[in-house]
Amino acid sequence: MKTFSLYVPRDSLIHRINPIDKILYTITAIAVPLILPSMAASFLCMLISLSLLAAARVVRQSLPVFAFVFLILCTVVLIQGWFYPGNQTPLFGVEPFVFHAEGLMKACRIGIRVTNVVAAFLLLVLTTKPADLVEELVRRGLSPRIGYVLDSIFQILPQMMNTTRTILDAQRSRGLETEGSLWVRVKAFLPLIVPVVMSSLIHAKERALALEVRGLHFEGQRTWLREKRTYPYSREIRGGLLLVLTASIVWRILG
Amino acid sequence: MSRVVVKDVCFSYRSGEEVLKGITLDFDEKSTAIIGQNGAGKTTFVKLLKGLLKPTRGEIYILGRSANEMTAAALAPFIGLVFQNPNDQIFRSTVLEEVMFGPLNIGEDPKGARKKAEEALEMVGLTEKASENPHDLRLSEKKLVCVASIVAMEPEILILDEPTIAQDHAGMAAIRQVIRRFKEQGKLVMGILHDMDFAAENFERVVVFHQGTVVADDDPREVFSRESLLQRAGLEVPHITRLGWSLGRKETFLTEAELIQSLRGEGSTDR
Numbered sequence: 001m002k003t004f005s006l007y008v009p010r011d012s013l014i015h016r017i018n019p020i021d022k023i024l025y026t027i028t029a030i031a032v033p034l035i036l037p038s039m040a041a042s043f044l045c046m047l048i049s050l051s052l053l054a055a056a057r058v059v060r061q062s063l064p065v066f067a068f069v070f071l072i073l074c075t076v077v078l079i080q081g082w083f084y085p086g087n088q089t090p091l092f093g094v095e096p097f098v099f100h101a102e103g104l105m106k107a108c109r110i111g112i113r114v115t116n117v118v119a120a121f122l123l124l125v126l127t128t129k130p131a132d133l134v135e136e137l138v139r140r141g142l143s144p145r146i147g148y149v150l151d152s153i154f155q156i157l158p159q160m161m162n163t164t165r166t167i168l169d170a171q172r173s174r175g176l177e178t179e180g181s182l183w184v185r186v187k188a189f190l191p192l193i194v195p196v197v198m199s200s201l202i203h204a205k206e207r208a209l210a211l212e213v214r215g216l217h218f219e220g221q222r223t224w225l226r227e228k229r230t231y232p233y234s235r236e237i238r239g240g241l242l243l244v245l246t247a248s249i250v251w252r253i254l255g
Numbered sequence: 256m257s258r259v260v261v262k263d264v265c266f267s268y269r270s271g272e273e274v275l276k277g278i279t280l281d282f283d284e285k286s287t288a289i290i291g292q293n294g295a296g297k298t299t300f301v302k303l304l305k306g307l308l309k310p311t312r313g314e315i316y317i318l319g320r321s322a323n324e325m326t327a328a329a330l331a332p333f334i335g336l337v338f339q340n341p342n343d344q345i346f347r348s349t350v351l352e353e354v355m356f357g358p359l360n361i362g363e364d365p366k367g368a369r370k371k372a373e374e375a376l377e378m379v380g381l382t383e384k385a386s387e388n389p390h391d392l393r394l395s396e397k398k399l400v401c402v403a404s405i406v407a408m409e410p411e412i413l414i415l416d417e418p419t420i421a422q423d424h425a426g427m428a429a430i431r432q433v434i435r436r437f438k439e440q441g442k443l444v445m446g447i448l449h450d451m452d453f454a455a456e457n458f459e460r461v462v463v464f465h466q467g468t469v470v471a472d473d474d475p476r477e478v479f480s481r482e483s484l485l486q487r488a489g490l491e492v493p494h495i496t497r498l499g500w501s502l503g504r505k506e507t508f509l510t511e512a513e514l515i516q517s518l519r520g521e522g523s524t525d526r
């Protein structure tokens with residue numbers, strides 16, 4: 001079944017790690033630079049996240065996301081470089097657009113942090129099947145109903161996109177122009193949105209009935225469709241992450 | 256005269272996975288049933304004819320116009336495609352307005368559109384439901400509303416995608432009626448069908464799709480007599496044909512009337 005996710009199937013160690021451990025990594029990789037404000041800590045975290053992405057062999061898939069992020073970071077460099085309140089040392093440029101050392105440092109720090117956060121998230125998103133993550137969460141006590149809701153989000157989105165495409169085709173078949181000037185597009189809105197909303201309501205009703213028939217609200221012991229997977233190095237990873245977190249907190253308090 | 260010319264058309268949704276592999280067909284006004292397994296490429300093929308998809312290779316001409324260069328909306332006055340699922344298009348609050356939507360889009364004035372919509376509704380037998388909300392109708396009726404909404408545009412070519420699915424007896428009769436009217440007006444009707452009985456009974460030509468190619472293209476009696484070919488394409492012969500064969504007949508019967516006549520004829524010679 002087609003699902004809405006960025007998951008890239010690969011056979012790497014990172015892919016085989018427990019999804020929850022990956023979430024913990026993401027949290028740690030974001031938390032450490034917050035606890036330790038030094039640039040070195042942020043830079044180290046970013047390097048680790050990026051090299052893990054490389055180890056998972058998903059660098060190519062992460063490039064479009066990074067490209068988008070860098071576009072935004074460019075504006076940060078301009079704004080901070082020119083207008084950072086602590087700007088004192090002019091470097092280059094023409095008044096009033098003079099880049100200052102302090103602003104550029106600030107922009108650099110923001111850039112590294114953002115890259116780190118994005119890389120840590122991508123590591124989770126690109127190497128984890130949403131279904132695996134949800135299953136692992138449900139095994140750890142998340143309500144199966146919420147698990148279902150999470151799961152279905154990934155499936156309903158592509159389904160809605162498909163329906164929307166069919167609706168677009170159906171209305172174009174009846175002579176509806178959907179491309180062109182703003183007015184043409186405004187006129188096309190109603191014939192497209194009404195069937196989209198109506199059919200998702202109909203789908204929702206049918207889905208609810210089908211789920212009820214298959215016992216979504218069943219009270220009692222449930223069994224699993226799939227055997228419990230064992231993930232490697234779970235204990236080591238959690239221990240390591242906990243250690244890093246504690247160490248950075250201790251460092252912050254002492255230092 | 257050729258209404259639709261398809262020259263060596265290939266299509267793939269994703270590169271490397273060809274859904275259609277070099278289709279060359281020519282359609283005159285003979286009503287045509289397109290049959291084939293799911294995934295054989297039938298719906299993709301008619302979407303190409305309708306201009307909703309553009310071929311990756313090859314050319315399509317609709318009434319002499321190159322479909323490759325026209326949008327689906329621009330092709331709408333010439334070729335109409337009725338979609339399978341009525342919920343994908345219904346958006347007005349009355350049946351009449353829903354059916355008038357198409358004619359209005361292709362430049363008909365409100366009065367003319369209303370007239371055409373009323374005629375189309377009459378053809379499918381929904382005149383009495385004209386002022387109801389289409390979402391309150393039964394599924395079979397909703398499907399007929401969709402047929403009417405295309406018929407009202409008076410296209411030269413009408414394509415029905417699975418018209419018989421979820422259709423009741425009255426609905427089937429209405430669809431037969433539409434096909435007959437189009438035939439009488441000398442217009443081309445094409446239907447994608449899984450219902451072999453319906454195909455045998457109502458169409459003058461049958462094209463069999465299998466894995467993106469055309470494996471048979473002939474009149475129904477010829478196609479439905481080739482059981483092994485149909486089996487290879489994952490299809491069945493019509494029930495009435497099978498019944499005839501089971502009764503020891505060599506000919507291929509396409510309608511109940513034909514078989515009954517043959518049986519009667521034999522009965523009288525026995526006496």
